Amino acid sequence: MSATTTPLPGIPGAWKLPYRGKVGMACLIFAESAIFTIFVVAYLFYVGKSLSGPTPREVLETPIFYTVCLLSSSLTVHFAGKLLERGRRGAFLLLWVLTIVLGALFLYGTGQEWHRLIYEHGLTISTNLFGTTYYSLVGLHAFHVTAGLIMLSIVLFFGLAGRVGPEQSSRVDVLSLYWHFVDAVWVVVFTVVYVLGR
Amino acid sequence: MLVSGFGSISTAINIIATILSMRCPGMKLSRMPLLAWLNLVMAGMVILAVSPLTQLRSCFRSTVTLAGTSSIRRPEALQPFWMHFFWIFGHPEVYVLIIPAFAFASEIIPVFSRKPIFGYPVMVAATICIGFIGLSVWAHHMFTIGMNSYANSFFCVYDNGYRGPYRHQDLQLARHDVGRKDPVQDADDLLHRIPAPVPDRRLTGVMMSVAPFDWQLGNSYFVVAHFHYVIVGGILFCLFGAFYYWFPKITGRLLNETLGKLHFWLFAIGFHLTFDSMHIPGLLGMPRRIYTYEPGRGWEIWNLIETIGVFVQGIATLIFVANLVLSYFNGPKAGNDPWDAWTLEWSVSSPPPVYNFASIPTVASRRPLWDLKHPEDPDSHYE
Numbered sequence: 310m311s312a313t314t315t316p317l318p319g320i321p322g323a324w325k326l327p328y329r330g331k332v333g334m335a336c337l338i339f340a341e342s343a344i345f346t347i348f349v350v351a352y353l354f355y356v357g358k359s360l361s362g363p364t365p366r367e368v369l370e371t372p373i374f375y376t377v378c379l380l381s382s383s384l385t386v387h388f389a390g391k392l393l394e395r396g397r398r399g400a401f402l403l404l405w406v407l408t409i410v411l412g413a414l415f416l417y418g419t420g421q422e423w424h425r426l427i428y429e430h431g432l433t434i435s436t437n438l439f440g441t442t443y444y445s446l447v448g449l450h451a452f453h454v455t456a457g458l459i460m461l462s463i464v465l466f467f468g469l470a471g472r473v474g475p476e477q478s479s480r481v482d483v484l485s486l487y488w489h490f491v492d493a494v495w496v497v498v499f500t501v502v503y504v505l506g507r
Numbered sequence: 508m509l510v511s512g513f514g515s516i517s518t519a520i521n522i523i524a525t526i527l528s529m530r531c532p533g534m535k536l537s538r539m540p541l542l543a544w545l546n547l548v549m550a551g552m553v554i555l556a557v558s559p560l561t562q563l564r565s566c567f568r569s570t571v572t573l574a575g576t577s578s579i580r581r582p583e584a585l586q587p588f589w590m591h592f593f594w595i596f597g598h599p600e601v602y603v604l605i606i607p608a609f610a611f612a613s614e615i616i617p618v619f620s621r622k623p624i625f626g627y628p629v630m631v632a633a634t635i636c637i638g639f640i641g642l643s644v645w646a647h648h649m650f651t652i653g654m655n656s657y658a659n660s661f662f663c664v665y666d667n668g669y670r671g672p673y674r675h676q677d678l679q680l681a682r683h684d685v686g687r688k689d690p691v692q693d694a695d696d697l698l699h700r701i702p703a704p705v706p707d708r709r710l711t712g713v714m715m716s717v718a719p720f721d722w723q724l725g726n727s728y729f730v731v732a733h734f735h736y737v738i739v740g741g742i743l744f745c746l747f748g749a750f751y752y753w754f755p756k757i758t759g760r761l762l763n764e765t766l767g768k769l770h771f772w773l774f775a776i777g778f779h780l781t782f783d784s785m786h787i788p789g790l791l792g793m794p795r796r797i798y799t800y801e802p803g804r805g806w807e808i809w810n811l812i813e814t815i816g817v818f819v820q821g822i823a824t825l826i827f828v829a830n831l832v833l834s835y836f837n838g839p840k841a842g843n844d845p846w847d848a849w850t851l852e853w854s855v856s857s858p859p860p861v862y863n864f865a866s867i868p869t870v871a872s873r874r875p876l877w878d879l880k881h882p883e884d885p886d887s888h889y890e
Contacts, residue, residue, distance in 0.1 A: 329528035336520040340558040347559040347592060
């Protein structure tokens, strides 16, 4: 209708709204935080309540190296985004690959730990309450790392095809927001499982 | 479960991102229609309440089942823990249902009262409070399972506290009824009576939130009566109202007024017959989830009245459906703005074109269409 196009008084000159990708990702992060909170609370609630072994103190080893890998991948993804914004595609791709490698290393570390727990200590998800809550919490996080790696790889694929330029940097930022969240959750999971829970 | 959970969460994310990032120029948060505000709060609750449930009920349980014997069912795990997790979802879910219904009411009632919404900022604040508190009172569903007395007292006191913002919302809406300027047009009489069942439904809520009372009546028909009062009296009436209000916008046709009045009165009578009388067998000790009982306990007459009420409601709903169908084909043309309303959807044709607005409108007050219709006295002068 023509009437609605009539300009009204008091309209601000520059009308700025937050980027919808970031808002959406922020919402997703809130939702995921709620999920992780539930799993963390379940883990803490059942710590020490298993009637049979093995206990966390007996079998868990602190994965310092892989933790450092995951946390430093937060830095590489951040700087990759900055480089893309400035239009340095080559350097961006290099840091992006490094991020994926660091994330994959972390996932390998989790796999190795699970292999050791299952075949050396006989701890499976149905062994005792520790097994159930441990595999649920760490597995939920590993699932998020996997999802992140898949999304990072898709960006890498398009990047190698020459499709990712500075104009996509706000979208890439949305993805790196997710990756930062996955890393931040690991700090909590690490504290709960390997520090407080032992 | 997983699929519907993902559906709800992604819809909620969509609603929030749309509301925050895609408003038209001038549509500040303080000028948004209350419909958008209330849905924003609702979507926020979905994000925080539905996602854990989705994850827990589907992923957690199925991994445990896949892994063979479920250690969650071991004796050491048998605690009210999982009930807490369920009700952390279960209670906010009630608000996820009812907040959009309130959103309809807070759009419709001001238009037919011919007054701008009373106490807009307070309505927004009250809704946000309801959102926060609704997320944190879940354990009042669990007074009967034997939590310790500290937990009982905490949730009991806290729960009564949050009736505050709620009552406020009702009063704000009810105030519109006092001293209406204009006689109400046609079928929307009906909309106006939405708040009628509100005070009663809140009363039973306050009663249930007192832990000792709950011990007496937990699992009785009183509980069934309480939540039907809320869902039918609160949500369904608002939904019917929304149908009468927006049907002309959606289809371009007005609904029949006589059938509308008949529908309202029959449904209101049936509603009170069924759910008022349902409280009494509950007080007399009738448990819920039974299909038959021995005669001579004094429950028969009340259950008979309930059944009659159900049929009255059923007939009313059939009339409503018939009205929808008949008016869709034969109703009078609605025109762009049959209610002389104030929000932007009424500025375009009915039904709206697929592109909604030919050019993006700009907004300078809470009632943009009023401003257009009354250039001599626009709301934007008073902001």
